Amino acid sequence: MAKGSGIIERSLLQDDQIMEEDNLVMDGIDISGRWNTMLKTRVHSERDLDSWDDVRASAIGESIDNCIQCGMCTAGCTVAHEVPGFNPRQFIYWVRVGRKDDLIKNADIIWRCVGCYICTNHCPKEVNTAEVIESIGQWLRKQVPEKMDQAYLANHEAYRHQLETYGRLSLPRLQAEFLSKLGRQKELFGPDLRQAAIRMLKDGRALKTLLIGRPRHWNRSRSVLMESGQT
Amino acid sequence: MQTAYFPGCSLKTIDRAYDVSTRVIAQDLGMTLVDVEDYSCCGAGELKGEGLKSHFLPARNLAHLINQGETEVMVSCNVCYHELSRTAYAVKQGGVHLDQIQSMLKAADEPQILEQPTVRNTLEYLVNVIGLDEIAKRVRVPLTGLRVAPYYGCLYQRPAKMLSSVQIAGEDTEHPHFMHDLMAALGATVVEHRAETTCCGGKNLLSDEKISGRLTGRILSTAKSSGADVLALMCPKCAGGLDALQFRAIGTVGESAQLPVMYYTQLIGIAFGHRPEELHVGDMESDAMGLIRQFLSEPAIR
Incomplete structure (x- = not known):
């Protein structure tokens, strides 16, 4: 049987948090079997509150302090049911108690939020959970860029670059930039996308995407977007 | 009746089907759509991580709206709708955030937001401002016998406190029903x-193929197994996963995810007697055209 399989909401726990022994005797009593599943005691020895300061200071993360750890966000979460370990309630907890190591260990999981806002909608304390999670993700991207998923970074950079450069999005151009950042540009002409691309060429949509243009005086708006320092 | 309208990037290009069908039915209903001038992208949710800066692009569009002498704008795309509503909400909250939004606009030499803008979704606008009776009156080809599964996605009703669909129109945030009501008014059989x-996982459509395939696969197969002939959409980002990349959903959960997908505005257009070509039904990657041709050619089953 898989480790900790008897635990409700097992997907929210990581393997190394669970202890199970084949034969376990405590105080002379054999407790092997169903009763030998235990969670490791968590000891807070080092608190690094960097993340907390950063998140609550950001415009999208400032509602984090309203959180009462009720778990409504995680109960309804789209991604918690898909990605083991994705647990918004726990991410907020880690930020507030300064568990930087746990956050960094999960750098590759937190970005998977799909921004569906179920958490924000369910929160009884008006935490904008979806955006708090985004804020935590951004903090991680600054702390440990090397630990972030390549596809996530490529997606974000492609969007950013398209927005900055053109002020408008051409989705085929975005997809091309995303794939070429990952060295996967061949897929553009692969069997999956070829048919759609040919149709768009024929019916004029491809031309429309090329002619989307830029907003007037885009350079000025662009420099506002490029300015750093604002959160 | 003159109505300010914000199509956005996607509707101007590959999702022209949604734009054209919105315009066609608006004309039938006696609305004159006036585009927000010199539009820019709404940010598509990708700038949220940059905090207040994420309000800049929506604010720029809202400032242009106000500058045109309008305070209310109708938006078809759910992503634009959400982004513009989010910024309109920040404007309403006022305070330091609003000051910073205004100073960003000033730095970019764009007009200030001098009045409170109201952002409305086309679906909610059709039901509440135009009215279901008025829509039912224009139906030339009732969709009798067509089993339509409405699909709202996320951003039309969440987060509730920022959106006019919930705040002004009284849409139910857990169980929205305006598209249900609209499809019933067209004579279609509404499939629950x-x-x-x-969620279709649209935000990570490109970067997280596995999750996107699972989420879209589940939506499509659930709708299909409930007896739907077609899934009615209202978001181009959802269209990306559910229609354009439907092959990925089929690859994940199998043939049960193969289902024609259309914008609800196209279905209204069909019911109003327009030809499918006029509404660009053929732009959909799923076999929506096949379904509509079959539906129109077999009056007997209706």
């Missing part, structure tokens, strides 16, 4: 499928 507000 319990995935109406399930």
Whole structure:
């Protein structure tokens, strides 16, 4: 049987948090079997509150302090049911108690939020959970860029670059930039996308995407977007 | 009746089907759509991580709206709708955030937001401002016998406190029903499928193929197994996963995810007697055209 399989909401726990022994005797009593599943005691020895300061200071993360750890966000979460370990309630907890190591260990999981806002909608304390999670993700991207998923970074950079450069999005151009950042540009002409691309060429949509243009005086708006320092 | 309208990037290009069908039915209903001038992208949710800066692009569009002498704008695309509403909400909250939004606009030499803008969704606008009776009156080809599964996605009703669909129009944030009501008014059989507000994973459509395939696969197969002929959409980002990349959903959950997908505005257009070509039904990657041709050619089953 898989480790900790008897635990409700097992997907929210990581393997190394669970202890199970084949034969376990405590105080002379054999407790092997169903009763030998235990969670490791968590000891807070080092608190690094960097993340907390950063998140609550950001415009999208400032509602984090309203959180009462009720778990409504995680109960309804789209991604918690898909990605083991994705647990918004726990991410907020880690930020507030300064568990930087746990956050960094999960750098590759937190970005998977799909921004569906179920958490924000369910929160009884008006935490904008979806955006708090985004804020935590951004903090991680600054702390440990090397630990972030390549596809996530490529997606974000492609969007950013398209927005900055053109002020408008051409989705085929975005997809091309995303794939070429990952060295996967061949897929553009692969069997999956070829048919759609040919149709768009024929019916004029491809031309429309090329002619989307830029907003007037885009350079000025662009420099506002490029300015750093604002959160 | 003159109505300010914000199509956005996607509707101007590959999702022209949604734009054209919105314009066609608006004309039938006696609305004159006036585009927001010199539009820019709404940010598509990708700038949220940059905090207040994420309000800049929506604010720029809202400032242009106000500058045109309008305070209310109708938006078809759910992503634009959400982004513009989010910024309109920040404007309403006022305070330091609003000051910073205004100073960003000033730095970019754009007009200030001098009045409170109201952002409305086309679906909610059709039901509440135009009215279901008025829409039912224009139906030339009732969709009798067509089993339509409405799909709202996320951003039309969440987060509730920022959106006019919930705040002004009184849409139910857990169980939205305006598209249900609209499809029933067109004579269609409305299919309840319990995935109406399930997320399609659109934000990570490109970067997280596995999750996107699973989420879209589940929505499509749930709708299909509930007996739907077609899934009615209202978001181009959802269209990316559910229609354009439907092959990925089929690859993940199998043939049960193969289902024609259309914008609800196209279905209204069909019911109003327009030809499918006029509404660009053929732009959909799923076999929506096949379904509509079959539906129109077999009056007997209706």
